[in-house]
Amino acid sequence: MIEVKDLTVRFGGVTPLDHVTVEFAEGTNGLIGPNGAGKTTFFNVLSGFVRPQNGDVTAFGENLLAMAHFRRARWGLRRTFQTEQAIEELTIFDNVLMVLEHSSRDGASSREEQVLNAISFVGLTSSPYARVGTLGAAERRLVEIARAVVGKPRVVLLDEPAAGLPDEETQRMGGVIQKIPQEIGATVILVDHDMSLVSACCAKTAVLDFGKLIAAGDTSEVLRSDQVKRAYLGADAEVAAA
Amino acid sequence: MSAAGATTSRSVRRVWLPRLDAGDRLRAVIIAVLLAFIVIAFPQLLSGYWVTVFTSVTIYAVVALGLGILMGRTGLVSLGQIALLALASWVGARLFFATGLPFPIVLLGSGLITMVLGTLVGLPALRLSGLYLALITLMLAGAITVVLTATNFPNGGGGFLGHVETDRGAAAVRRPAIAHGDTAYLRYTVIVAAILFLIALIHVRAKPGRAWAAIRQSEPAALAGGVNVTLYKMWAFALASFLTGVAGGLLAADSGQLFITTFPTSDSITLLAVVLMGGIYSLWGAVVAGLLMQFLPALLNNWGVNADWLTIIFGIGVMQVLLTAPQGLVYQFPRDMAKLGRRALGLVGRVRQPARERAG
Numbered sequence: 001m002i003e004v005k006d007l008t009v010r011f012g013g014v015t016p017l018d019h020v021t022v023e024f025a026e027g028t029n030g031l032i033g034p035n036g037a038g039k040t041t042f043f044n045v046l047s048g049f050v051r052p053q054n055g056d057v058t059a060f061g062e063n064l065l066a067m068a069h070f071r072r073a074r075w076g077l078r079r080t081f082q083t084e085q086a087i088e089e090l091t092i093f094d095n096v097l098m099v100l101e102h103s104s105r106d107g108a109s110s111r112e113e114q115v116l117n118a119i120s121f122v123g124l125t126s127s128p129y130a131r132v133g134t135l136g137a138a139e140r141r142l143v144e145i146a147r148a149v150v151g152k153p154r155v156v157l158l159d160e161p162a163a164g165l166p167d168e169e170t171q172r173m174g175g176v177i178q179k180i181p182q183e184i185g186a187t188v189i190l191v192d193h194d195m196s197l198v199s200a201c202c203a204k205t206a207v208l209d210f211g212k213l214i215a216a217g218d219t220s221e222v223l224r225s226d227q228v229k230r231a232y233l234g235a236d237a238e239v240a241a242a
Numbered sequence: 243m244s245a246a247g248a249t250t251s252r253s254v255r256r257v258w259l260p261r262l263d264a265g266d267r268l269r270a271v272i273i274a275v276l277l278a279f280i281v282i283a284f285p286q287l288l289s290g291y292w293v294t295v296f297t298s299v300t301i302y303a304v305v306a307l308g309l310g311i312l313m314g315r316t317g318l319v320s321l322g323q324i325a326l327l328a329l330a331s332w333v334g335a336r337l338f339f340a341t342g343l344p345f346p347i348v349l350l351g352s353g354l355i356t357m358v359l360g361t362l363v364g365l366p367a368l369r370l371s372g373l374y375l376a377l378i379t380l381m382l383a384g385a386i387t388v389v390l391t392a393t394n395f396p397n398g399g400g401g402f403l404g405h406v407e408t409d410r411g412a413a414a415v416r417r418p419a420i421a422h423g424d425t426a427y428l429r430y431t432v433i434v435a436a437i438l439f440l441i442a443l444i445h446v447r448a449k450p451g452r453a454w455a456a457i458r459q460s461e462p463a464a465l466a467g468g469v470n471v472t473l474y475k476m477w478a479f480a481l482a483s484f485l486t487g488v489a490g491g492l493l494a495a496d497s498g499q500l501f502i503t504t505f506p507t508s509d510s511i512t513l514l515a516v517v518l519m520g521g522i523y524s525l526w527g528a529v530v531a532g533l534l535m536q537f538l539p540a541l542l543n544n545w546g547v548n549a550d551w552l553t554i555i556f557g558i559g560v561m562q563v564l565l566t567a568p569q570g571l572v573y574q575f576p577r578d579m580a581k582l583g584r585r586a587l588g589l590v591g592r593v594r595q596p597a598r599e600r601a602g
Contacts, residue, residue: 047466073468085463087455089523098452103468147467 001025002064002155002187007055009041009211016041017052018211027181028188030198030205030219034231037208039191040082043157047079048072059155073103076154076186078147080161086143088133092119095132099147118150121183122176138169145176149184156186162197174200195223207231281432285425293424295540297496300431303532304438304489306517307525308482311442313514314522315451316478317458318367319376321510323486325383326363328390328505330356330490335396335500337491338415339404345418345495349434352491353484360483361476368472383507395500414498431492438485439525446525450477515556519563521570530571534559 002024009017016038031039044050046057048069057064059077067075078099087095096115104111119128122142126135132143141161148156158177162170174197180188192198198205199219206216209231215222222228285293305327312318334352341348366378396404398413421430445451453474456464464471494500516534521527534556539549567574 047462049462049465070465070468070470073466077466079466081460081463081466085460087452087459090452090455094452094455098456098469099467101449102453102470 001060002189003056003058004042005056005058007042007045007052007057009038009045009050009052015211017045017208020055020208020211020213022206022213022216024187024189024206025204026187027204028177028190028202030202030222031189031191031208032193032195032198032205033208033214036210037231038211039208040159041211042208043079043159043189043191046072046077046155046157070102073099076152077157078103078149078153078155078186079157080141080144080148080159082160082163084137084140084144086132086135086140086147089131091129091131092124092126092135092143092146093128095143096146096150100151103153104151114150118146121149121179122146123172138165138172141165141169141173142176145173149180149186153184153186156180156184156188158188158190158192160192161190162192162194170194170197171200173197177201199223277432277436281429285428288425288428290424291544292540293428294496295537297424297428297431298493298536298540299532300428300435301489301493301496301532302513302535303529304435304485304492306513306520306531306535307439307442307528308485308489309513309517310522310525310528310531311445311454311485312478312482313517314524314527315446315458316454316475317371318364318475318478319372319514320364320379320482321376321514322363322379322383322386323482323513324505324510325386325507326356326360326483326486327490327493328502329359329386330487331494331500331505332390332393332395332490333359333487334491334494335415336404338494339396339398339413345416349488349491352494353487356487356490357480357484360486361480364476364479364483367475367479380507380510383510387502387505387507390505391502394502395494397499415494415500417495427496431496434488434492438488439528442481442485443525445481450474450481454478512553512556515560519556519559519571521572523569524572526572527570 004020004022004024007017007020008015016036018038020038020042031042033039041050045052046064048065048067052065062075064072064075064077087098090098093115096118097111100111100115100118104114116128122145124139124142124146126139132140135143145158145161148158161177162173165173177188177190177197178201180186188201190198190201202219204217205219205222207214207222207228214227214231215225284296288296305323309320309323312320312323330352333355334348337343337348337351337355343351363379363382367375370378393403394405397406398404399406417427418430421427446454453464453469456467456469457471457474461471497504513531513535516531517527519534520530538555539552542549542551563570563574567577
């Protein structure tokens with residue numbers, strides 16, 4: 001359970017997040033909105049890259065904003081980025097190991113086993129010891145997901161994980177994302193523009209527009225709401241934010 | 243995680259581990275043979291002049307290795323490595339004159355002191371990157387050169403600076419008892435360099451190497467993966483400075499008497515050029531860089547060609563490498579040789595391929 005209360009971020013005259021109050025339940029949550037709505041800024045606040053002017057974020061009863069950014073991975077927060085960030089020079093194995101060794105909380109099973117489990121969880125078919133530089137776009141995206149799920153994370157933030165992928169790869173990605181809450185035990189927040197992916201993966205969805213929360217609830221209802229349609233169809237700010 | 247995943251992973255691991263071990267073992271054997279040749283037979287083949295040249299090659303290969311760790315692995319640009327080498331030589335010479343400690347201990351001390359100084363120099367790196375970091379390190383290099391011009395290098399004098407102006411009191415930095423002669427000292431230098439390369443290899447293959455790769459890829463992504471970016475950047479500076487520090491100690495005992503003219507600030511830029519040409523992502527690239535920086539000028543001198551031509555040659559060389567093989571000569575040369583071999587074999591009755599195929 002992630003509780004966001006009155007979260008506000010301002011960059012000069014721009015307010016990417018404007019008094020946002022929202023809750024994300026266990027399972028997979030969607031976070032959608034037109035470009036510039038504040039979705040990535042919200043992820044950046046959770047990651048600690050952006051310091052909010054106001055507001056609290058409580059995750060599983062702990063104040064997330066009080067933690068140093070690089071310690072949040074150890075606490076159990078993971079994320080992917082809009083532009084894929086798998087490390088080309090390293091192997092798939094080393095990519096995943098890199099995250100595990102810097103964020104591992106328990107030494108229950110061996111690191112090698114945890115890494116290989118994460119790789120097989122996302123269904124990568126290439127050898128774990130292939131260099132990421134030799135992989136295609138879809139596989140690199142899966143490497144990122146493997147990095148996000150290794151070592152029992154509590155919260156996984158996925159920022160457009162299927163951006164630029166063809167439909168069948170997006171479906172495959174959706175299948176992996178859907179498994180995360182149950183098999184990994186993490187709460188997922190998924191940002192994407194692909195509504196079919198969001199509705200396939202997420203029971204609940206929140207909608208941001210111009211930094212304000214305009215809708216939150218069951219995904220199907222949210223996607224049907226007029227306000228959300230208006231926001232996506234590019235109505236002007238007053239109408240959308242009303 | 244799923245039980246099915248665990249079973250697959252075990253079978254994968256069984257397949258993988260021996261394969262990597264075999265590759266590593268083969269590589270280790272090749273390197274050991276090469277090293278044995280360089281240590282035992284190679285110095286015997288060289289005349290006096292070339293022995294000193296190859297001692298310099300070895301020392302500058304270690305300096306290039308340090309820059310490779312910073313730039314190639316971590317993505318931190320430094321244009322101050324030669325000034326740091328000068329500083330390290332000063333520290334090394336001072337330690338040699340001030341203490342009667344065994345040679346290896348003095349080398350270690352020189353490495354550790356330079357490590358502290360170099361890490362301090364690297365502090366701006368925590369806030370700066372790219373061009374600004376390059377500029378700051380270049381300025382610091384200039385500053386170090388100015389100070390060392392004023393203080394000169396220790397030559398057996400008294401006081402903190404340990405420098406005497408007159409030739410009468412001046413002494414040379416001593417060499418290890420087992421390596422007084424030039425040939426023996428070349429062997430000694432190669433062995434020390436091999437140890438330093440091994441230290442670098444261990445770092446690159448382990449947790450720090452993966453953290454550096456993550457930082458080079460993207461700092462936000464590294465932070466999101468839990469990497470303490472500040473710590474690992476400092477670590478990269480510390481390791482690079484340690485390597486340069488030991489190289490400085492070796493250089494001090496190599497030349498005996500040091501002069502600031504050995505360390506022009508422009509050499510730091512030349513170093514960057516040769517490291518780029520050699521191959522910034524590879525430890526072998528550092529060896530090539532050492533050859534380019536010290537062997538090539540000596541060769542030109544030997545042929546009676548002005549070594550200033552190298553500035554132009556290196557300029558063209560850097561452009562060539564960046565355009566056709568960003569990974570450097572260590573990748574380009576074997577690749578092109580293989581290509582040449584294939585072409586030579588397939589030449590008969592074949593239409594000639596375009597001279598420059600796109601890099602694979």
